Amino acid sequence: MNPRVLQIPGSMIRNVAAKKRPSSIDLGLGEPSLPPNPEHFAYAMAAIAKNGIKYTPNAGDHELREAIARYYHYPDMHRAANVCVTAGSQEAMYVALKTLLDPAQDELLIVEPAFPAYTKMAALEGVGVRCVAMQEERDFAFDADRIAAAIGEHTRAIVLCSPCNPTARVFGQEQAQRLVHALERRKGRPVWVIHDEIYREQTFVENAAYFAEIYPHTIVTNSLSKSNALTGLRLGWILAPHEFIEQAVKTHAWVTSCADTFAQYVARHVFMQLEGVREHAPWYREQCAGVTAALHASGLRFVAPEGSFYAAVRLPSGVSSLDAATTLIEEHDVLAIPGSAFGAVFESWLRLSWVSPLERIREGVARIAAYYATLPSRA
């Protein structure tokens, strides 16, 4: 078999999550707990009843592509030709990396802590990877100078997720401008920014940066999974300069042919609403305030969430995050994700998600604090 596939280990996140019981407090889950809006489905059902469920063009339904481009309205990316509709943001990222990077010469720079998919996808494609870690002592704030300094001769793209899974930090406008200036000062082939915007509608700060607004060599990936509680729908997209989309559509055509037509009708209905992709945003804002208060009250060291639906919580020094997560689920019935899944720099942290009811989250946080109290204190 393909040695690149054989070498990929199983998912640490799924291994820990598999220990969950019906009674467990779930602070591990990476998907919304809200029910999706049934009106979107009703629209799609009516469309299917009328039209059947035929293939769309490879790049996606033209009206949907137009609606997506118009909604985000990034400079030079506001037309249907700037959009490729995909089977979720996972395929969007996979197709973007595969289309952009030449395994023979290009290297991908990953800003850590990071969602593990980027590294795994690069490994699958035989693309070299370099990682640049944001600093623990600065609560993993995005640091333009560190990222720029990590760019090597072969770096062809930087992939980053903002709002960030797992740190819940947001790339601010000032730092983004610094990074763009550094990229623009470079000679030779441009270095692309791949901005994973999947938590865009869970942003709780005012100065969030969108690279597509300020840097022409930007590729955006996104989906309806987190914004509209539609994880299982598998409807995502790539937004990029049209020369890039033209090539990405070819990759996408041979990987999955086209996205699900039913899902594309659902998405059309979402984008028909004035604030369709923001329909759950107020709930997350409220939930974030409650979780932040609970974490403050707990006495745990944590990074205050600026976006996404996660919170990073520090472990006592010297405790392995996998051991801690294992003990927490086995002995305290709380599911939390070990930081080491997101890069070595996150080894002393747990990633908590906060999509469960607030009462349950408070109880979970209290149990984590109680567990910490049982550990021998180390300087």
Added chain:
Amino acid sequence: MNPRVLQIPGSMIRNVAAKKRPSSIDLGLGEPSLPPNPEHFAYAMAAIAKNGIKYTPNAGDHELREAIARYYHYPDMHRAANVCVTAGSQEAMYVALKTLLDPAQDELLIVEPAFPAYTKMAALEGVGVRCVAMQEERDFAFDADRIAAAIGEHTRAIVLCSPCNPTARVFGQEQAQRLVHALERRKGRPVWVIHDEIYREQTFVENAAYFAEIYPHTIVTNSLSKSNALTGLRLGWILAPHEFIEQAVKTHAWVTSCADTFAQYVARHVFMQLEGVREHAPWYREQCAGVTAALHASGLRFVAPEGSFYAAVRLPSGVSSLDAATTLIEEHDVLAIPGSAFGAVFESWLRLSWVSPLERIREGVARIAAYYATLPSRA
């Protein structure tokens, strides 16, 4: 960008199909014209209303995997662990090829005439390809000895589509046994058979071979697209030995994560019915008889369809299939697909599909015969 993506040309089939007008007789379309059964959608909608639309496990919903494995009941492939649910049979084939083949040493043997995706996918992965053409003078019958003779030192897998797109031939049991014997006599690493079964429920002969029944190194790809008129649903699967599925699930997990949950509910309902995947089979059998009669009456040379919903029709000697298809759509308002899209051996042929109403097909065939009559006759 990735040179493997840049080098892939646009689709010849889509270029010709783009010339279609509302008035055109469509003998090009590669998807069913029947409406899908609304009961499957009603079931899925009820399930979504109750459960939302969460991620399924990467490999797919367990009950669906079990239902698929049980339905086909291939030896040593009849358990959930033998199934990976994918975003259509396109992703099934892509994941199968990517998981199995090591670009550094393996070669794929493609039985031609063939659906163009196999070559394109191999090119995208940097996997070497060898083609073996079935013989025009034998009406492209599957020929085990020719295939076996074409196996080279590096051949790791043979990919074939039976019932065949575009020839409409079916691999018979006797020929399949001959091929399996030849494969079993070989020393060294086994050569795998990848059997694209997407037209399985459009089989009109009694002795169709299923490689998974007779050869343990078989990987099957299939979907509900053609059997149930659900092309836009993007619901397919890989059926294979569980050691292979284990690796394929890893590839699938990083390419698309998991298949659409709504589509998986639709599929569960299809497989709950006694003859769910065969619900349209009688229509195709009747349609096939009508088309075969029309082709006989036309005086055209054609290959009598044994399966799929295509018919291969010979062009007068010396006429390029792309020129013929272009003239047919531009001057006679009939869409047919040029044979050259499926390999050089099919250059003197057109692929007609017969999912339009019989009256329209008869008219289309008559127009093709009239066009042929205008061409200078050549020996």
